[in-house]
Every structure is written in C-alpha cells, then in structure tokens.
Amino acid sequence: xxxxxxxxxxxxxxxxxxxxxxxxxxxxxxxxxxxxxxxxxxxxxxxxxxxxxxxxxxxxxxxxxxxxxxxxxxxxxxxxxxxxxxxxxxxxxxxxxxxxxxxxxxxxxxxxxxxxxxxxxxxxxxxxxxxxxxxxxxxxxxxxxxxxxxxxxxxxxxxxxxxx
Amino acid sequence: xxxxxxxxxxxxxxxxxxxxxxxxxxxxxxxxxxxxxxxxxxxxxxxxxxxxxxxxxxxxxxxxxxxxxxxxxxxxxxxxxxxxxxxxxxxxxxxxxxxxxxx
Numbered sequence: 001x002x003x004x005x006x007x008x009x010x011x012x013x014x015x016x017x018x019x020x021x022x023x024x025x026x027x028x029x030x031x032x033x034x035x036x037x038x039x040x041x042x043x044x045x046x047x048x049x050x051x052x053x054x055x056x057x058x059x060x061x062x063x064x065x066x067x068x069x070x071x072x073x074x075x076x077x078x079x080x081x082x083x084x085x086x087x088x089x090x091x092x093x094x095x096x097x098x099x100x101x102x103x104x105x106x107x108x109x110x111x112x113x114x115x116x117x118x119x120x121x122x123x124x125x126x127x128x129x130x131x132x133x134x135x136x137x138x139x140x141x142x143x144x145x146x147x148x149x150x151x152x153x154x155x156x157x158x159x160x161x162x163x164x
Numbered sequence: 165x166x167x168x169x170x171x172x173x174x175x176x177x178x179x180x181x182x183x184x185x186x187x188x189x190x191x192x193x194x195x196x197x198x199x200x201x202x203x204x205x206x207x208x209x210x211x212x213x214x215x216x217x218x219x220x221x222x223x224x225x226x227x228x229x230x231x232x233x234x235x236x237x238x239x240x241x242x243x244x245x246x247x248x249x250x251x252x253x254x255x256x257x258x259x260x261x262x263x264x265x266x267x
Contacts, residue, residue: 045224046224050224085231086230086231087230105228108228109192110226110227112226112228113225113228114223114224114229115223115224116222116223116224117219117221117222117223118221119218119219119220119221121220121241122220122238122240123237123239123240125238126236127235127237128223128229128233128234128235128236129233129234131192131229161230
C-alpha cells in the first residue's frame with residue numbers, strides 16, 4: 001500500500017514538473033518576442049563598440065564625444081586583484097541626469113566590458129564583476145546631461161583571467 | 165529546467181535594490197582549452213529589467229564580464245509585492261526570463 005502511494009505521488013510530481021516546464025516555456029516565449037523589439041527601439045546592442053581595441057576608439061564609437069575626468073565619479077575597485085577572472089568593481093556618482101555608465105579595461109583584448117543604460121528613476125550606482133587579462137587601467141564612463149565624465153584607476157592583476 | 169536567473173529585489177522605502185546572479189559560461193572567445201583549441205565566444209549580450217511594463221535597467225555586456233555574472237543596481241518607483249521581469253539574450257540567440265517579487 002505504501003509503495004503504491006509513493007509511486008503515485010512520484011508520478012504526480014513528475015506531471016506537476018512537466019506542467020511547470022510547459023508554463024516556463026510559455027512564459028519564456030512571450031518575452032522573447034517582446035524584449036528584442038523593445039531593446040531595438042530604446043537601446044540597440046552596441047556591437048561595434050564591443051569590438052574596439054582602445055579606450056579612445058570605444059569612446060568614439062559609443063558616444064562620439066570626449067570624456068572629461070570628474071571627481072564626482074566614484075569607482076570602487078581593488079588595488080590588487082589576485083584572480084583576474086573575477087574582479088569586483090562598482091561605481092557611483094553624484095552627477096545628475098545620468099543616462100548610461102560604461103566600464104573599460106585598457107589592456108583587455110576587447111576594451112569595452114559593459115554598458116549600462118540608466119533610465120530616469122534608476123540610481124546611478126552599479127556593481128558588477130569583470131575579467132582582466134593583466135594589470136591595467138580601468139576606466140568608468142558616466143554619461144550625464146548629455147556630457148561624458150570619467151574616472152580611472154590602475155588595478156594590479158596577479159593571475160590573468162582572459163588568456164587561460 | 166530551473167531558471168538560470170537568481171534575483172533578489174528588496175524594497176527600502178522608495179528605493180528598490182536589485183541583485184541578480186545568472187548562470188552562464190560568459191566565454192570571451194579568447195581563451196583556449198587544454199587541447200589548445202579556442203573556446204568559441206558565448207556570452208550574454210543584453211540583460212533587461214522591467215517593472216510595470218517599463219524598462220528600469222539594461223546591461224549591454226561583452227565577453228569581459230565574469231562567468232556566472234553578477235550585477236547590482238537600484239531604482240525608484242516600485243513597492244513591496246510588485247513584480248520585476250528579468251530577461252537575457254546571448255550571442256547565440258539563447259534567452260531566459262524570470263519574474264521576481266519585490267520583498
């Protein structure tokens with residue numbers, strides 16, 4: 001009697017899991033249709049910028065203007081990163097009307113790491129974890145009120161996280 | 165399959181702090197395997213967060229983001245119990261979506 005019960009509940013669980021999976025797939029399909037359309041309208045993925053090999057080229061491709069160093073851009077990065085595969089870096093700023101924040105690592109094969117689009121109502125604070133091939137300058141770009149500001153810091157890397 | 169996205173969104177007054185952790189190899193296309201073959205690029209390109217049908221945060225990523233990426237940000241205008249929709253798409257066209265309740 002007990003075994004039947006167990007078997008029954010196991011089958012029931014399987015069926016429920018199946019239903020869950022179907023529901024997930026259903027949910028997954030809907031946004032798949034919607035999100036790229038939305039993204040394309042608002043902020044297209046900057047494919048070209050991610051291929052650039054120098055800070056200057058990234059800034060030119062991404063923004064088409066020059067960045068001005070600002071002490072209102074605060075970057076929190078380690079002095080020494082023991083593992084270049086995972087370097088925690090965060091940025092915050094007191095600048096108003098921030099529309100985007102980008103992270104650049106000068107010595108990486110592709111300099112641009114990430115660009116974050118900040119709509120009105122979202123705070124200009126972002127934390128993420130990046131890969132660094134070797135010791136390099138890390139630059140943060142903050143686009144605010146149509147202008148571009150930056151902050152840089154050298155992060156020493158003991159073991160590189162890009163070349164393997 | 166379980167979702168690749170883990171999210172914690174916590175409301176603190178007017179500000180909602182969001183932390184997301186995603187399971188993804190984030191291969192840059194520059195790393196070689198043990199046989200000396202290049203591991204092809206495979207990374208998330210875009211990650212979006214929506215609240216109430218409105219985009220609150222978009223991440224454009226390259227292969228320089230660490231494996232199993234983590235991101236943290238905060239936004240205004242949401243309250244406890246609201247839903248946050250998170251989706252990503254990678255360079256091979258794979259995608260995943262989840263929703264999280266703001267706590």
